[in-house]
Amino acid sequence: MTSTEQKSLQTPPMSNGEFAHLGEGSVAYLRKVSSDDLRGRFPGLTEIGPGLELWALFGANGEPILLSDARDRALAGAMENDLVTVAIH
Template structure:
C-alpha cells in the first residue's frame, strides 16, 4: 500500500521575530558549564577560579539569568522567577 503526503496543505509560518521571542518570560534553559567558558556568556563577570563546574540559567533567547554552584540552586532560581526549565546537552 502506497501512502501519499499532501504537501499543498498550508503550514503555520513563524517569522524570525516571533521565533526570537518564543518562550520569552516563561522558558529558560539550564546548562552545566565550566567557569572557563563563562566569560563570553556572562558579561561583567568578576574573576572566577578556573576549572569550576557551575550551573547556568539562561532565558529562552540566550540571555544569562544566573549562575549557581549546584543544580538545585539554579532550578530554585528558575522557580522563583516562574520559569519552566529545559536542559541542554
C-alpha cells in the first residue's frame, strides 16, 4: 500500500453538511447564462429581455451573487469580495 493510499484510509470522509459548505465564502463560480434561464435563480430580478447572454456569479453553495452583461465586470465583483472564481461552461 502506498503512503497516499494509507493517508486516504486515515482521513474520514466529509459529511454531507461539510461538503455542502465547502468553499463557502471563498469560492464562486462564473457562468455564462441566457436571460431566459434566470427566472428562479435570481429572486427579485426585474423584467429582462429574452435571449440576452449574460454572466452570472454564484457562491460555492449556488446562491446568486451578481449578474452582469460583461465577463470582466463579473470577475471584478468576485475580486472585490475576495472570492476565487472557477468557470462553469
